[in-house]
Amino acid sequence: MAYVIAFAGKGGTGKTTIAALTIRYLVEKRHRPVLAVDADSNSCLNEALGVAVHATIGSLREESLAMVRSGAERPGGMSMEQLFDYQVQQSLVESDGFDLMVMGRPEGPGCYCAANNIIRKYTDKLSAKYPYVVIDNEAGMEHLSRRTTHEVDLLLVISDPTQKGIRTAARINSLVDELNLNIGRRKLIVNRVSGENFARLKNSGMDIPFQEIYNVPEDEGIFRLDMEGRPVFELPPDSVAVRTVFEILDSADIP
Numbered sequence: 001m002a003y004v005i006a007f008a009g010k011g012g013t014g015k016t017t018i019a020a021l022t023i024r025y026l027v028e029k030r031h032r033p034v035l036a037v038d039a040d041s042n043s044c045l046n047e048a049l050g051v052a053v054h055a056t057i058g059s060l061r062e063e064s065l066a067m068v069r070s071g072a073e074r075p076g077g078m079s080m081e082q083l084f085d086y087q088v089q090q091s092l093v094e095s096d097g098f099d100l101m102v103m104g105r106p107e108g109p110g111c112y113c114a115a116n117n118i119i120r121k122y123t124d125k126l127s128a129k130y131p132y133v134v135i136d137n138e139a140g141m142e143h144l145s146r147r148t149t150h151e152v153d154l155l156l157v158i159s160d161p162t163q164k165g166i167r168t169a170a171r172i173n174s175l176v177d178e179l180n181l182n183i184g185r186r187k188l189i190v191n192r193v194s195g196e197n198f199a200r201l202k203n204s205g206m207d208i209p210f211q212e213i214y215n216v217p218e219d220e221g222i223f224r225l226d227m228e229g230r231p232v233f234e235l236p237p238d239s240v241a242v243r244t245v246f247e248i249l250d251s252a253d254i255p
Contacts, residue, residue, distance in 0.1 A: 002035070002127040003255055004151065006135040009158035010168040014191040016040070017222060018158055019136040020048035020232040021245040026132050027097035029246070030254070034098040035130040039119050040138040043102050046093065050231025055091035056104025057118050060084065088122050101126070132254075153184040154252055157210070161193035166206050173209050185252060187212040194218070212251075216244045 005022055009015045019036075026034045038045035046053045061084075078086070093100040103119050127133050135152075157172050159165035169188055176183055188210040190198055198215035202208065219241035225234060235242050 002130050002133045003153050004127070004133045004135065005154045005156065005254075006137060006152045007156050007158060008137055008172050010160075010165055013158045013160045013165060014216075014222075015158040016045050016048050016136055017226075017232060017241075018156065018189060018191065018216065018245060019045060019134060021235075021242060022156070022249060023049060023098055023134050024232055024242075025246050025249050026134070026254075029249075030132065031097075032131040033129075034132045034134060035123070035126055036098050036100045037119065037123050037133065037135045038100065038102040039135055041103060042138070043104055045136045046100060046102060047229065048232055049095065049098070049100065050233060051093050051095050051100060053093055053100070053102050053104075055087070056102045057088065057091070057122075058104035060087050060091060061118065063087075088118075099130075151182045154254070155183045155186045157186065157188050159188060159190050161190050161197060161201055163206060165190075166201070166208060170207055170209050185212070186210060187214060187248065187252070189248065190215045192216065192218045214244075214248045214251075216241055216248075 007015050007019045007022075023034055023036050026032070036045060036049065041058070043053065043056065088101075091101065093102070101119070101122065123133060123135065155176070157169045159169045173186065173188075176186070188208065190201065190213070193201065193215050194217055195215065202213065217240050219235075219239055221235050221239045222232070222241050225232065232242075237243075
C-alpha cells in the first residue's frame with residue numbers, strides 16, 4: 001500500500017509549492033514512482049511541477065454526463081463505468097518519476113462533492129500501483145469534511161506567519177480529531193518566515209496545537225520561478241526552500 005502525504009491550510013500560504021517540493025524530494029531521494037493528486041478545483045500543481053494537463057476529473061465527468069443525456073453510443077460496447085475508468089487512466093499526466101491526476105473545476109452547479117468522491121475513489125484505486133501518493137488539497141477545510149483526505153500517513157498543514165493562518169491550522173487539527181480521520185503524523189509548517197520571527201511566533205502565546213512545528217524561510221528563487229512560470233525542479237539544490245523542506249521530510253522517517 002502507498003505511503004500517503006497530504007497537504008492542508010488556508011489559501012495563499014504556498015501549500016502547492018511545498019507539495020511540489022515534496023514530490024521533488026520523493027523523486028530525487030527515494031527514486032520510486034509518485035502519484036501526485038491535485039485535489040484543488042483551482043488546479044495549479046501541474047504548473048509548479050512543469051507539466052501540461054490535457055484532461056481533468058471535472059471535465060471527464062461533464063463529458064460523461066453529456067454522453068448519457070445525448071444517448072450517444074459508447075465505444076466498444078463499454079459500460080459508462082468502464083469508459084470513465086478508461087478515461088481517468090488516460091488522463092494521468094506522465095512525467096519523470098511521477099504521474100499527475102487533476103480534479104479540475106466542474107462546470108455544472110453542485111458538482112464539487114461528486115468530483116471529490118471520484119478523486120478519492122481513483123486515488124484509492126491507483127494507490128496500489130505507487131509507493132507514494134502526494135495529495136495537494138484545496139484551501140480551507142472542505143476536503144476534510146468531505147473526507148477526500150481520509151487515510152493519510154503524513155499530514156502537512158501549511159500556514160503563513162499570521163494569526164489567521166495559525167488559527168486555520170488549529171481548526172484543521174481539531175477537525176481531524178472530530179472526524180476521526182485515519183491520519184498518522186501531523187506537522188505544521190509555517191511558510192515564508194525567518195527563524196527569528198518564527199521564534200517570536202511560537203512565543204507569542206497563540207494556541208498552536210501541534211507537537212511538530214517547522215518553518216520554511218522566504219526564498220527569492222521561488223518568487224522568480226513563480227514570476228517566470230518555471231517548475232520547482234529548476235531550483236538549485238542549495239536553495240533555502242529545497243534544503244529546508246528536504247530536512248523537514250527527512251525528519252518524518254518516510255520509508
